[in-house]
Amino acid sequence: MIGRWRKGKQGDGGEAAGRIVIEGQAKASGGRGRSRIVMTMAVFFCLYGAIAGRLAFLGMQELEEGGPGPSRVTASRPDIVDRNGEVLATDINTASLYAEPRRIVDADEALEKLLTVLPDLNVEQTYNRLKSDAGFIWLRRQLSPRQQQAIMQLGIPGVGFRTEKRRFYPGGPTAAHIVGLVNVDNKGIAGMEKYVDDQGLADLQATGLAIPKDLEPVRLSIDLRVQHIVRDELERAMERYRAIGGGAVVLSARTGEVLAMASLPDYDPNHPFNAHEKDRLNRMSAGVYEMGSTFKGFTLAMALDAGTANLNSRFDATRPIQIARHTIRDFHGKGRVLTVPEVFIYSSNIGTARMAETVSVEHHRAFFRKIGLLDRMVTELPEVARPTEPSEWKRIHQITISFGHGVATTPLQTAMSAAAMLNGGFLIQPTFLPRDVKQAMASATPVIREKTSDMMRYLFRLNVEKGSGRRAEVPGYFVGGKTGTAEKVVNGRYSNDKRFNAFLAGFPVNDPEYIVLVVLDEPKPEKPGMSATSGLNTAPVVGNIIRRSAALLGVKPDFGHESGALLVSSQ
CATH class of the missing domain: 3.90.1310.10 (Penicillin-binding protein 2a (Domain 2))
Known part of the structure; x- marks a missing residue:
């Protein structure tokens, strides 16, 4: 081509041939140039399109200066x-x-x-x-x-x-x-x-x-119908007994599901202007309290499970216990030797302390830890308090803790530990999400023998039939329970007129399905001259909750069981 170009320079024919060669080269290079331009433009269009899209997106957001996105x-x-x-x-x-x-x-x-x-x-x-x-x-x-x-x-x-x-x-x-x-x-x-x-x-x-x-x-484990009943009964009780606070829970003994739980005073989450006030805390899981005589059930279970006592064992409650500068007395003392069932139904501090001393202090502390009373409870609810206990347990601590003074724990985990005493001996952490028995047992921890659980069911039922829990009785539902009346600590000393009352129940106790716990903070006597013990206030509230909710929970009344059958099977 170059040679032909040089040759063609001497005449018109050469000029024409030269133009042909140049035009051919120009077309080839021009095609490549246009391709580059098109590609470059496409890249810029994409880039600017992305930027424009992002700016449009941000412009539509109307961000507040210094505020959240x-x-x-x-x-x-x-x-x-x-x-x-x-x-x-x-x-x-x-x-x-x-x-x-x-x-x-x-x-x-x-x-x-x-x-x-x-x-x-x-x-x-x-x-x-x-x-x-x-x-x-x-x-x-x-x-x-x-x-x-x-x-x-x-x-x-x-x-x-x-x-x-x-x-x-x-x-x-x-x-x-x-x-x-x-x-x-x-x-x-x-x-x-x-x-x-x-x-x-x-x-x-x-x-x-x-x-x-x-x-x-x-989906939660809560049954809104039962939740309404629990809150309604609690509200009535607070008004009736002029309490400063209260709480209640209905817990599945077999799965650990919380079916209902209320704490009063509460707040309206649609208008939570007072939600952070001190008395609005969730007493059931975020508050710790000395639970009083409800702990006696755990102490008796400990001695029965260790084999240091049985239902026929007797303990001397004739005289108060003197230890250091402290005197341990019974609220309504019988002044005599008591059997284990009598220790339970008469709620004897002296008898319970004697039973606690049948095991070592170390064993006592280890047992309470094993049944979930001393460690922070594991559940989905974020508001869960850690129990308090003495840094070092001594004999005086063992005695007072045996009947519920000296350890402060949450009411919800007290109900959890009670479920283990009645459900055959399995500790199941509470949940606010649905869970079936198979799922619950996969994470359950055996803490007492089944025979011990049988004896505890008998004692709980006996206390409602003949002891301090009579006002919790609901015919046909075989209720068993334990009262707890704890003196509150005021300015470092136990007060004689300020109490934290509780009633801990299971039903039907021959084959427990549900645990019900009600607590009242500083309840007053219903009438002048009456006392304000838990048997008179929290026990009837538990009975009302069971009476109104049992059918909704699918528990059918049964009038065919007798306590004697439990007693025979427990021995």
């Missing part, structure tokens, strides 16, 4: 339902009020108008924010539809609304301490709401993957 604000949460599918918590749409200060024409006029609908706005703070150079500020989160409509009619430039998610609790305070609550950004901060976040929901929300249609409802 939108995914956090409007993040969806799964419904929480009871074991029967009844809704305990759900998301609803609500409007929140915002302003764009740069678009506010007259801050004074805007504030004056807003105060006609929202009179509780902080005037000085709101005015300064409206006068600022911020692009976006929140004025009020989660308005009512009436407030939204009223503000819209004001027609204030630079003010608008944004749809957000708000948590709604149809039952109000009915199950407040179990379900928990969320903050203004719809994040779980207490109860099972917080548990759900801790299981990974918070991470899904942060990545924007918490899509409502993909969030399956979280």
Whole structure:
């Protein structure tokens, strides 16, 4: 080609041939150039398209200056339902009020108008924010539809609304301490709401993957019908006995499921303005108390299981026990030798202390730890307190702890340990999620012999038939139980007129299905001249709960069993 070009320079024919060669080269190089340009343009279009898309996305979010991201604000949460599918918590749409200060024409006029609908706005703070150079500020989160409509009619430039998610609790305070609550950004901060976040929901929300249609409802073990009964009976008892607080739980002895649990005073999670007040804590799992004579059942089980006593054993309760500067007496002493069943039904401090001393101090402490009374309980609820005990147990500690003074534990784990005494000897950590017997037994720990559990069932039943628990009797449901009246510690000393009362029950005790525990904090005598012991107040509350809820729990009345059969099988 080069040769032909040189040759062609001397005439017109050569010039034509030269043009042909040059045009051929130009076309080839031009085609490659256009391809490069097209590729370069495509890359830039993709790059700028991605940037534009991201800017559009961010622009739609209307981020609050210095505030949380939108995914956090409007993040969806799964419904929480009871074991029967009844809704305990759900998301609803609500409007929140915002302003764009740069678009506010007259801050004074805007504030004056807003105060006609929202009179509780902080005037000085709101005015300064409206006068600022911020692009976006929140004025009020989660308005009512009436407030939204009223503000819209004001027609204030630079003010608008944004749809957000708000948590709604149809039952109000009915199950407040179990379900928990969320903050203004719809994040779980207490109860099972917080548990759900801790299981990974918070991470899904942060990545924007918490899509409502993909969030399956979280089903709890709670039966809302029984929950209502428990709270209702507890509320009545607090009013009747003028107690400063109270709590109750219904626990499955076979699975560890919590069917109902209430603590009063409580709060309405839809309007939780008082949720953080001291007396609103969940007494059942977040409060620790000396549980009084309910501990006697655990002490008797310890001696019976160790073989240092049996139902025919006798213990001298003739005289008080003197130890150091302390005197251990019985509340209603018989002044004689007592059998083991008598120690239990007469709630003898002296007899119980004598039984405790049949084992070593070390054995006593190890047994209480084994049955779950001394360690922090394991369950889904975040609000769980750690029990307290002496750093070193001595003989005086062994004696007082045997009848419920010197160790403070949560009422819920007291119910858990009682279930192990009655269900055949298996310690099952409580759960607020559905669980069947097979699943429960897979993680259960055997803590006492089955024969020991048989004897404890007999003693519990005997106490309701003939002892301090008679007011808990419900014909046909074979209730067994133990009273507990503990003097409260005030200014480092036990008070004579301030008590923490409890009644711990199982039913039907011949084949226990449920544990019921009721506690009242500082109950007063119902009438002048009466006492305020647990047999007179917490025992009848337990009876009322069982009477109203047994059928709902699927327990059929049975009038064919006698305590004598239990006694024979226990010996």
